[in-house]
Amino acid sequence: MPLTHTLGFPRIGARRELKFALESFWHGDMDAPAEATLRATGAALRQRHWRLQSDRGLGHVAVGDFALYDHVLNTTVLLGALPRRFGFDAAQLTLAQSFELARGNAAQPAMEMTKWFDTNYHYLVPELDAESTFNGGPSWLLDDVDEARGHGHAVRPTLIGPVTYLWLAKSHSPGFDRLSLLPRVVAAYARILTQLAERGIDWVQIDEPALCTALDTRWLDAYDIAYEGLGRLGVKLLLTTYFGNAAPDLAQAARIASLPVHGIHLDLVRAPEQLEAWMRVLPAHTVLSAGVVDGRNIWRADLRAVLARLQPLHAALGDRLWLAPSCSLLHVPVSLEAERRLDPELRSWLAFATEKLDELRVLSIALTKGEAAVVAELAASDAARASRAASRRVVNASVRKRLAAITPDMTARSSPFETRNAVQRAALKLPPLPTTTIGSFPQTPAIRQARAAHKRGELGALAYLERMRAEITLAVRKQEALGLDVLVHGEAERNDMVEFFGEQLCGYAFTENGWVQSYGSRCVKPPVLYGDVYRPEPMTVDTTRFAQSLTDRPMKGMLTGPVTMLQWSFVRDDQPRATTARQLALAIRDEVADLEAAGIRVIQIDEPALREGLPLRASDWPAYLDWAVEAFRLSASGVADRTQIHTHMCYAEFNDILPAIASMDADVITIETSRSAMELLEGFGAFAYPNEIGPGVYDIHSPRVPEVSAITRLLERACEVIPPERLWVNPDCGLKTRGWAETEAALTNMVAATRHLRARLAA
Ligand code: GLN
Numbered sequence: 001m002p003l004t005h006t007l008g009f010p011r012i013g014a015r016r017e018l019k020f021a022l023e024s025f026w027h028g029d030m031d032a033p034a035e036a037t038l039r040a041t042g043a044a045l046r047q048r049h050w051r052l053q054s055d056r057g058l059g060h061v062a063v064g065d066f067a068l069y070d071h072v073l074n075t076t077v078l079l080g081a082l083p084r085r086f087g088f089d090a091a092q093l094t095l096a097q098s099f100e101l102a103r104g105n106a107a108q109p110a111m112e113m114t115k116w117f118d119t120n121y122h123y124l125v126p127e128l129d130a131e132s133t134f135n136g137g138p139s140w141l142l143d144d145v146d147e148a149r150g151h152g153h154a155v156r157p158t159l160i161g162p163v164t165y166l167w168l169a170k171s172h173s174p175g176f177d178r179l180s181l182l183p184r185v186v187a188a189y190a191r192i193l194t195q196l197a198e199r200g201i202d203w204v205q206i207d208e209p210a211l212c213t214a215l216d217t218r219w220l221d222a223y224d225i226a227y228e229g230l231g232r233l234g235v236k237l238l239l240t241t242y243f244g245n246a247a248p249d250l251a252q253a254a255r256i257a258s259l260p261v262h263g264i265h266l267d268l269v270r271a272p273e274q275l276e277a278w279m280r281v282l283p284a285h286t287v288l289s290a291g292v293v294d295g296r297n298i299w300r301a302d303l304r305a306v307l308a309r310l311q312p313l314h315a316a317l318g319d320r321l322w323l324a325p326s327c328s329l330l331h332v333p334v335s336l337e338a339e340r341r342l343d344p345e346l347r348s349w350l351a352f353a354t355e356k357l358d359e360l361r362v363l364s365i366a367l368t369k370g371e372a373a374v375v376a377e378l379a380a381s382d383a384a385r386a387s388r389a390a391s392r393r394v395v396n397a398s399v400r401k402r403l404a405a406i407t408p409d410m411t412a413r414s415s416p417f418e419t420r421n422a423v424q425r426a427a428l429k430l431p432p433l434p435t436t437t438i439g440s441f442p443q444t445p446a447i448r449q450a451r452a453a454h455k456r457g458e459l460g461a462l463a464y465l466e467r468m469r470a471e472i473t474l475a476v477r478k479q480e481a482l483g484l485d486v487l488v489h490g491e492a493e494r495n496d497m498v499e500f501f502g503e504q505l506c507g508y509a510f511t512e513n514g515w516v517q518s519y520g521s522r523c524v525k526p527p528v529l530y531g532d533v534y535r536p537e538p539m540t541v542d543t544t545r546f547a548q549s550l551t552d553r554p555m556k557g558m559l560t561g562p563v564t565m566l567q568w569s570f571v572r573d574d575q576p577r578a579t580t581a582r583q584l585a586l587a588i589r590d591e592v593a594d595l596e597a598a599g600i601r602v603i604q605i606d607e608p609a610l611r612e613g614l615p616l617r618a619s620d621w622p623a624y625l626d627w628a629v630e631a632f633r634l635s636a637s638g639v640a641d642r643t644q645i646h647t648h649m650c651y652a653e654f655n656d657i658l659p660a661i662a663s664m665d666a667d668v669i670t671i672e673t674s675r676s677a678m679e680l681l682e683g684f685g686a687f688a689y690p691n692e693i694g695p696g697v698y699d700i701h702s703p704r705v706p707e708v709s710a711i712t713r714l715l716e717r718a719c720e721v722i723p724p725e726r727l728w729v730n731p732d733c734g735l736k737t738r739g740w741a742e743t744e745a746a747l748t749n750m751v752a753a754t755r756h757l758r759a760r761l762a763a
């Protein structure tokens with residue numbers, strides 16, 4: 001029977017047990033009893049998840065995928081490669097110290113956090129330099145192995161592979177080549193693998209997703225060197241690749257296949273086309289782990305179609321064929337069992353982590369015993385597929401018709417930027433260096449409580465509306481007092497920038513407990529975009545019109561863009577992402593038109609997630625950027641010249657996609673820049689970004705109030721690279737996580753710095 005297994009399981013818990021245990025540990029005194037409680041929660045989750053895997057007949061249970069905070073941090077700890085600036089002794093690292101690495105302490109900022117490949121999971125970036133050592137820290141991995149064995153499971157440890165570990169790392173020493181650390185890192189891995197071999201471990205999963213990115217020869221050589229040293233230490237290695245194609249050509253497949261590993265895992269959901277190459281080069285004894293169940297999305301697999309693809313593989317490989325999800329299940333919620341309110345039809349189309357393991361079991365039985373052994377399961381899968389394909393909630397003829405009627409002129413403003421700019425200047429009459437904010441103002445406990453009460457039905461619609469209007473009025477008055485030029489309503493009524501719109505669009509559904517870890521204890525509950533999207537009625541017009549009625553200054557309408565809506569949702573797998581993006585774009589385009597008709601003169605369409613949608617290989621970027629930019633333009637281009645369109649992006653590193661950002665043709669872009677000390681802005685300057693731009697002048701992630709002098713300095717530098725007549729002044733991002741006191745203090749300083757500079761420019 002083909003062995004079934006998973007590369008990892010969500011660790012946060014079906015009821016987010018880990019989140020709550022972590023937060024009470026952090027907010028409490030972090031003493032020994034609190035630590036014991038947190039550790040017990042971790043152990044209980046691990047045991048529950050191993051049991052779940054065993055019960056579903058998985059041949060191995062994954063061990064080592066669990067982490068209290070982050071699995072990359074865990075690898076750093078295991079290797080003993082802690083950033084030296086913390087001054088911790090790796091061998092003696094305490095739990096409290098490991099959280100200081102993740103969250104910072106009084107003396108040191110946290111380790112940098114960034115997105116795990118193209119997912120919305122954030123890992124802690126290893127910080128390495130020439131002096132980095134890898135002498136080992138606390139061996140939590142061996143502890144977890146012993147723990148799982150103690151419960152009688154067939155244990156397969158998982159580790160991030162050495163080359164991917166280095167690939168994920170950053171160095172603060174300029175010019176430092178992290179591959180120079182390879183021998184040291186390999187020695188550390190050799191020690192760990194030897195320990196596992198001594199424990200009698202048979203297989204070890206070693207994750208090398210970097211293989212799915214574009215690697216140059218030096219990095220490919222690193223694989224040869226690393227695995228030459230690790231492949232013969234007495235444990236069998238399952239080299240796992242995921243999130244893309246690990247064999248862009250036959251030569252690379254042949255090269256990887258010849259590494260001394262005993263198995264290779266492929267993501268056949270994202271990159272089914274790679275299978276052919278691998279089948280040609282796979283050595284006679286190597287296991288092929290077929291990742292056939294989507295680990296990145298929540299749709300039930302079409303079991304019959306998957307079986308049809310697996311049957312020839314099974315015939316060719318026999319027991320050398322293993323079955324798995326495409327990647328770790330970290331990226332999907334734990335179980336549908338926790339969804340009691342989901343519409344039954346929609347529910348029948350879904351599979352979360354636990355249900356995906358069931359699918360593997362069915363596939364494995366069908367391959368060995370024949371389809372007759374799983375008649376009911378296959379019938380249920382067929383029925384789900386048929387109902388999804390035919391459902392009236394999925395297919396909407398008028399949406400399709402509208403999509404087919406999109407013409408090129410709909411994705412371009414009627415006049416070029418210069419023309420629009422002149423009209424907008426005359427209409428808006430803004431001072432030089434106009435000041436604004438990114439949209440949200442503090443989401444105070446009172447606002448959250450009101451929303452929660454409204455959701456529970458304890459606060460009626462009218463009372464809730466009045467509460468929100470009071471918050472909007474407060475935000476407008478404060479902005480006028482601060483002297484800001486373009487105002488926002490403050491987004492008090494929005495829980496989340498995607499959920500807020502998803503709830504009002506047709507084609508979207510929401511889960512009760514579909515939580516996915518974003519970082520540490522933070523989880524998101526991505527909405528499920530299951531059907532053709534349309535907007536039954538205006539979503540923000542009443543609120544924005546109300547806000548505008550409070551002031552003579554321009555009120556910025558605030559929308560979430562199509563690419564961000566797509567990127568932060570679980571989206572359909574039955575049509576191209578580009579098509580879904582276009583449907584979202586049309587819905588937002590209608591909202592933009594209605595805002596304009598309601599007298600709103602400035603409209604911001606946020607696209608903070610545009611960059612994270614970039615494919616792993618740069619060669620695939622142009623195709624993505626083409627449709628992503630087109631979707632934005634479709635949403636933004638239905639307005640008159642006098643209406644000023646803004647967009648906002650955050651999370652730095654945009655310099656490599658500047659031409660695409662410019663081709664979005666927003667009248668104004670506001671971007672996060674302060675953390676990269678205007679480095680980003682230099683890119684915009686060198687590229688000669690053509691439209692107006694508002695580089696963030698202070699970091700909203702920190703409670704620190706920026707000094708007037710610091711903002712002035714940043715603005716002066718900005719003026720050196722961007723013509724001052726095209727410059728705006730604003731914070732890095734929305735202010736919803738901040739308090740009012742710090743927000744008002746920071747904005748007071750921002751306005752003061754701007755006035756200094758205006759005076760100087762006028763002189
Ligand atoms: N308008 C949103 C806000 O201010 C933008 C958030 C974001 O960029 N992530 O909250």
Ligand code: ZN
Pocket residue numbers: 438608648649650651672732733734
């Ligand atoms: Zn932002």
